[in-house]
Structures are given as structure tokens and as C-alpha cells.
Amino acid sequence: MKRIVLLFLLLAAGSLHAQDEILANGYFERGEFEKALLTYQKLYEQSKNNTYFEKIVESLQQLERYDESEKLLMQRLTKQNYPPVMVELGYNYQLKGDQNSADDYYNKAIARVDENPSYSFGIARRFEDYSLLEYALEVYKKGMALNPDYNFSLQMARIYGEQGNIEQLFSSYLDYLELNPSFLGNAKRAFSDFVSENKENENNRILRVLLLKELQAQPDVYWYDLLSWLFIQQKEYNKAFTQEKALYKRNPESLRRIIDLALTSLTANDDETAIAIFNYILENSQDIQTVLLAHQYLLDLEVENADIKTLESVDAKYQALIEQYGINEQTLGLQIGYGNFLAFYNDQPEAASQFLKESLSLPLSVYEEAEIKMKLADILVYQERFNEALIYYSQIQANVKNSSISQEARFKVAKTSYYKGDFDWAESQLKILKASTSQLIANDALELKLLISDNKDEDSLQTALKLYAKADLMSFQNKNERGITLLNKILTEHKGESIEDQALYMQAKLFEKTNQLEKAVANYEYIIANYRDEILADDAYFYLAELYETQLAQPEKAKDLYEKIIFNHQDSIYFVEARKRFRMLRGDAIN
Incomplete structure (x- = not known):
């Protein structure tokens, strides 16, 4: 029983102690230093904890009672003779305005490093606490010089960063990396705060020069990695x-x-580099899947800007690869790619479907089967055989429930219903997809639902929306010029209706696809001028800016448009990217 009572009393005392500490910290943070001082003194009497002692000194200094804090620090130095206390005492003199005495104690503390290098970290950290950064650097350097086992490069890098000395910051991180190669990922994260997409940025130039010097001195793999x-x-x-x-x-x-770099180049539309990398992969890989992947990307790139003669060449290359590697589970991606090429670029949907149906006879997993059926359904949509396509999409939903491909199939059910003019059914499916776990599908579903709900009641026959859906289908079928013509009909016959800005926007995207960039610019500018308060205004600003930046070599115009998004469309999905590009065009370092 006595033990229980004793335990209870100890727990209660601990709880009261913790409450007093919270109370003292609260007083200090609010600037109530008299109350903080009394509470910290009480806590220190109970535990002699060094943290409370430091808080007592800080409270006295905040109250400008420097003589009292000096007395306490002198007593501690007499008892412990611990060099960091010399720094504290020096700082107390500095607060009093006695810089000579302050410097004297700072130098005494630094001299103690010569006697015992193990003091270097504690002394330097105390200098850092008081923002005496040059002294801290001196101590760190001295400590490393006296004991080669010490490495304070990270601490020094942090100080150089505070000082704005970027070259020394980079050098310190590189020194640390040389001894600790596992730090490579952390180094990249640290450097990302200082380098920019702009290769002319001074910080980029400094880091590039330092890395090239390191490579010349010692060609270790991490220098190549960082330079890449x-x-x-x-x-x-x-x-x-x-x-x-x-x-x-x-x-x-x-x-x-190297594969990752190829895909990054591809995403950035650097097709020339992507082609070079994929060819390098073909020359150096013995893995069939990797080789086939490289071939597929090269064929896709060839198709993008193909004329009739090139299409014949691509067809021959597909057939040669299929003959070389056969029709089997390993070449499934190649088979789907060839089916897509035949239907959407060579206008041979029947041949494409027949070819892909043969692939269904292979021993496939349910997901592989779903991929083929998805492409077969897409080809049926291309042929405007909507009901047959819906059967395949529905089979995918049933066979691979709760998967990403199942959600994609559900979206395509809605899109197909929209193409055929069944807007109510499409809208009901899109409501479900708004909660999709795939953000891309959820965004696409919301966008299409808003289009339908905003325009389906414009007139009882839904004429304009049907024309728009037909133009959208033509875009899907790669019949871009016909889609542009149909959108012109909407803009002429349904001018002033709510669908006008949507038609202008889709037409602008088709103008981009067909390299009619001046016409795309005109459409975006019309949306900005006449629909600045509508849902597509930020889209128009962003894609017009992107055109000026990447295609028309007019960065100043691009910068002005990105700035419009930053100041007028803070809730836009393009806000973060627009801010990043604006800062890059302005020459800022991009985090």
C-alpha cells in the first residue's frame, strides 16, 4: 500500500513539474520574462537541469539584467570550466555593449579547441546559437584540421547557406559526399533549393564548374550522377x-x-534526345522486354510526324518485329501498338481488330486480356460502332473490378455514351467517376460532366452539344481538320451560346495539333478577351503562355500571361506550374 501511495505521489510530482515547464515556456514565448524567470528558477531548484539554467540566463538577458546573468555564468564557468560557457559569457558582454570583453572570451573559447579538439562541436554550436557564424566556421575548420576524423561539412554548409555563400555551401556538401556517398540523395534535395531550370543561373554555373573539377580530379560515379x-x-x-x-x-x-531519362526526355518533348537514347538501349540491351519497349517508343515517335511514305515504313517495321519476336505474351505491348497504328494512323480498323482478336487466344492474365479488349473497344469507337464498344468496356469493368483499368473503362463508357449523344446516361456515369482514386480520371470526368450539364439544356434538341461531341469524336479519330471545320459550324451557327468558349478552346487545341499556331493564339486570345470570368479562362492563359514560351520564342509575353494566372487565378490547377515558369523566365532559382 505504501508503495502505491509513493508511486502516486511521484507521478503527481512529475505531472506538476511538466505543467510548470509548459507554463514557463508559454510565459517566455509571450514575452512575459519576469514570470518565465521565476518559474524557470523554481524548476531549476527542483532538478538542476541545464536547460532551465540556460532559460534563466536568457530570461535575465531579455530583461537586460546582464550583471545577474554574468554572475550566474561566472559561477558555472568556475565550477565546470566548460568552453561553450565562455561563448555564453562573451555574448552576455556583447549584449552589455562591452565588445572587448566579449571578443576576449570568444578567443579564449576558440583557444580551448587547440587543447582539446573534442570541444569544437559544442563551441561552434554555441556560436551558431548566437548567430556568430564566422566564429562558428573558424571553430569547425580548426576542429577538422586538428582531428581528421571529424567532418563538420554539413554544419558548415548550413552556415554558408545562411550567409548566402552558395559556392562554399556547394563545396561543403561535395566534401561531405566524397566521404559519405550514401548522402547523394540528400545532396540533390539540398541543391534543389538553389539551382534553377535556367542553365544561365549563377548558382547552376557554380555547381556545374565544381562538379566538372571533381570529375577531372577523381571520376567517381557520384560526380557523374550529380552532373546528370x-x-x-x-x-x-x-x-x-x-x-x-x-x-x-x-x-x-x-x-x-537510361530508360528513365529516355521517358523524361519524351515527356519534355525532346524527341531528338529520346530517339538517341532508345537507339542506345537497342544497342546495349539483351533483355527482350526492354528491346521491345525501345522499339515501341521509336515507332510511336516516327508515327507522330509521319507522311504516307513514312506510314508504309512504320508498317513494315512493325511486321518485321512481329516476325522476329513472334506473337506471344512477351510481345503483347507490340501487338497492341500495331493494332493502334493500323486503326488510328493507317485507317485499317478491321485489320487492326482481326489482328488483336488473334492475340486474345494467347494464355493471358485477366489484366492482359483487359488491355487488348480496351484497344478493341477503342477501335470500335473509331468506327462509330458504339454499342459493340460498350460491350467490351463493360466486360473489362466486370472482369477486373476496383482496378485502375476498370475505372478507365467506366470513363470510356461515359465518353462513348457522350459521343453517341446519350448525355443523361453519360452524366450519370461521370458523377460516379468524380470520386475515382485516379486523379487524372476524376479530373477528366468532372470536366466532361460540367460540359454536359452546362450545355445539354441550352435547346431541346441539344444541337450544339451534339455537334461538339461529334467534333470531339473526330479528334479521337485523328480527323483533326474535319473536327476544326465542325467546330467552325458551332461558332457560326451557335454564336453567343454557352458552348462557344468550349468550342473555341477545343479548336485551339486542334490548331496546335495541326501546327496552326497563329490560329491557336487567336482562339486563346478571344477566350481571354470575352470569357475572362468563365471556367476556361485560366486554361486559355496557361496554354497561350506555353505556346509563347515553347513554340513562338516570345518569353516576355509568356511571363506576362503566367503572371495573370498567379494574381487572378490562385485557385487554378495551373497556379503552381505557372508560378514556377514565371519565376524561371524571370531568372529566379526554382525550388
Whole structure:
């Protein structure tokens, strides 16, 4: 019983102690330093905790009672002779305005490092606490010079960052990385706060020069890795490729990094570099899946800007690859790619469907079967055989429930119903998809639902919406010029109706696809001028800015448009990207 009572009393005392500490910290944060001082003194009497002692000194200093804090620090120094206390005492003199005494104690503390280098970290940290950064750097350097086992490069990098000395910051991180290669990922994260997409940025130039020097001195893999990373930040994918090839020669076991760079180049529309990388992959890979993947991307790139003669060449290449590698589970991606090419680019939907149906006879998983059926359904939509397409999409939903491909199939059910003019059914499906776990599908579903709900009641026959859906279908069928013509009909016959801005926007995107950039600019500008308060205003601003930046070489116009999004469309999905591009065009470092 006595033990229980004793335990209860100890717990109660601990609880009261914790409450007093919270109370003292609260007083200090609110600037009630008299109350904080009394509470910290009470806590220190109970536990002699060094943290409370430091808070007593800080409270006295805040109250400008420097003589009292000096007395306490002198007593502590007499008892412990611990050098960081010399820094505290020096700082107390500095607060009093006695800089000579302050410097004297600072120098005494630094001199103690010569006697015992193990003091260096504690002394330097105390200098950092008081923002005496030059003194801290001096101590860190002295400590490392006296004991080669010490490495304070990270601490020094932090100080150089506070001072704005970016070159020394980079150098310190690189020094640390040389001794600790596992720090590479952390180094990239640290550097990302200082480098920009703009290769002319001074910080980029400094880091590039330092890395090239390191490579010349000692060509270790992490220097190649960092230099490749820097070139990727600058969107110089061809230069990154040079570094990645050097890395691969040192470790030829995996092409994963080079494949990732190829896909990054592709996403950034640097087709020339992507083609070079995929060809390099073909030359160096023995893995069939990797080889087939490279072939597929190369064929896709060839098709994008193909004329009739090129299409014949692509067809021959597909057939040669299928003959070489056969029709089996390994070449499934190639088979789907060929089916897509035949239908959507060579206008042979029947041949494409027949070819893909043969693939269904292979021993496939339910997901592989779903992929083929998805492409077969897409081809049926291309042929405007909507009901047959809906059967395939519904089969996918039933066979692979709760998967991403199932949700994609549900969206395509809604889109197909929209193409055929069944707007109510499409809208009901889109309401469900708004909660999709795939953000991309959820966004597409919301966008299409808003289009339908905003325009289906415009007139009882839904004429304009049906024309718009037909133009959308033509875009899907790669019949872009016909889609543009149909949208012109909407803009002429339904001018002033709610669908006008949607038609202008879709037509602008088709103008871009067909390289009619001036017409695309005109459409975006018309939306901005006449629909600045409507839902597509931020889209028009962003894509017009992108055109000026990437296609028309007018960065100042692009910068002005991105700025419009930043100030007038803070809730836009383009806000973050617009701010990033604006800052990059202005020459800022981009985090």
C-alpha cells in the first residue's frame, strides 16, 4: 500500500513539474520574462537541469539584467570550466555593449579547441546559437584540421547557406559526399533549393564548374550522377545522356536510369534526345522486354510526324518485329501498338481488330486480356460502332473490378455514351467517376460532366452539344481538320451560346495539333478577351503562355500571361506550374 501511495505521489510530482515547464515556456514565448524567470528558477531548484539554467540566463538577458546573468555564468564557468560557457559569457558582454570583453572570451573559447579538439562541436554550436557564424566556421575548420576524423561539412554548409555563400555551401556538401556517398540523395534535395531550370543561373554555373573539377580530379560515379541530375534540372537531356552513358559503362548491369531519362526526355518533348537514347538501349540491351519497349517508343515517335511514305515504313517495321519476336505474351505491348497504328494512323480498323482478336487466344492474365479488349473497344469507337464498344468496356469493368483499368473503362463508357449523344446516361456515369482514386480520371470526368450539364439544356434538341461531341469524336479519330471545320459550324451557327468558349478552346487545341499556331493564339486570345470570368479562362492563359514560351520564342509575353494566372487565378490547377515558369523566365532559382 505504501508503495502505491509513493508511486502516486511521484507521478503527481512529475505531472506538476511538466505543467510548470509548459507554463514557463508559454510565459517566455509571450514575452512575459519576469514570470518565465521565476518559474524557470523554481524548476531549476527542483532538478538542476541545464536547460532551465540556460532559460534563466536568457530570461535575465531579455530583461537586460546582464550583471545577474554574468554572475550566474561566472559561477558555472568556475565550477565546470566548460568552453561553450565562455561563448555564453562573451555574448552576455556583447549584449552589455562591452565588445572587448566579449571578443576576449570568444578567443579564449576558440583557444580551448587547440587543447582539446573534442570541444569544437559544442563551441561552434554555441556560436551558431548566437548567430556568430564566422566564429562558428573558424571553430569547425580548426576542429577538422586538428582531428581528421571529424567532418563538420554539413554544419558548415548550413552556415554558408545562411550567409548566402552558395559556392562554399556547394563545396561543403561535395566534401561531405566524397566521404559519405550514401548522402547523394540528400545532396540533390539540398541543391534543389538553389539551382534553377535556367542553365544561365549563377548558382547552376557554380555547381556545374565544381562538379566538372571533381570529375577531372577523381571520376567517381557520384560526380557523374550529380552532373546528370543538374543537366536534367536544366532540361539539357542530351548532356545528361552523356553522363548516364559514362555511368552505364562503369556499371553495365542495368539500363534503368537510361530508360528513365529516355521517358523524361519524351515527356519534355525532346524527341531528338529520346530517339538517341532508345537507339542506345537497342544497342546495349539483351533483355527482350526492354528491346521491345525501345522499339515501341521509336515507332510511336516516327508515327507522330509521319507522311504516307513514312506510314508504309512504320508498317513494315512493325511486321518485321512481329516476325522476329513472334506473337506471344512477351510481345503483347507490340501487338497492341500495331493494332493502334493500323486503326488510328493507317485507317485499317478491321485489320487492326482481326489482328488483336488473334492475340486474345494467347494464355493471358485477366489484366492482359483487359488491355487488348480496351484497344478493341477503342477501335470500335473509331468506327462509330458504339454499342459493340460498350460491350467490351463493360466486360473489362466486370472482369477486373476496383482496378485502375476498370475505372478507365467506366470513363470510356461515359465518353462513348457522350459521343453517341446519350448525355443523361453519360452524366450519370461521370458523377460516379468524380470520386475515382485516379486523379487524372476524376479530373477528366468532372470536366466532361460540367460540359454536359452546362450545355445539354441550352435547346431541346441539344444541337450544339451534339455537334461538339461529334467534333470531339473526330479528334479521337485523328480527323483533326474535319473536327476544326465542325467546330467552325458551332461558332457560326451557335454564336453567343454557352458552348462557344468550349468550342473555341477545343479548336485551339486542334490548331496546335495541326501546327496552326497563329490560329491557336487567336482562339486563346478571344477566350481571354470575352470569357475572362468563365471556367476556361485560366486554361486559355496557361496554354497561350506555353505556346509563347515553347513554340513562338516570345518569353516576355509568356511571363506576362503566367503572371495573370498567379494574381487572378490562385485557385487554378495551373497556379503552381505557372508560378514556377514565371519565376524561371524571370531568372529566379526554382525550388
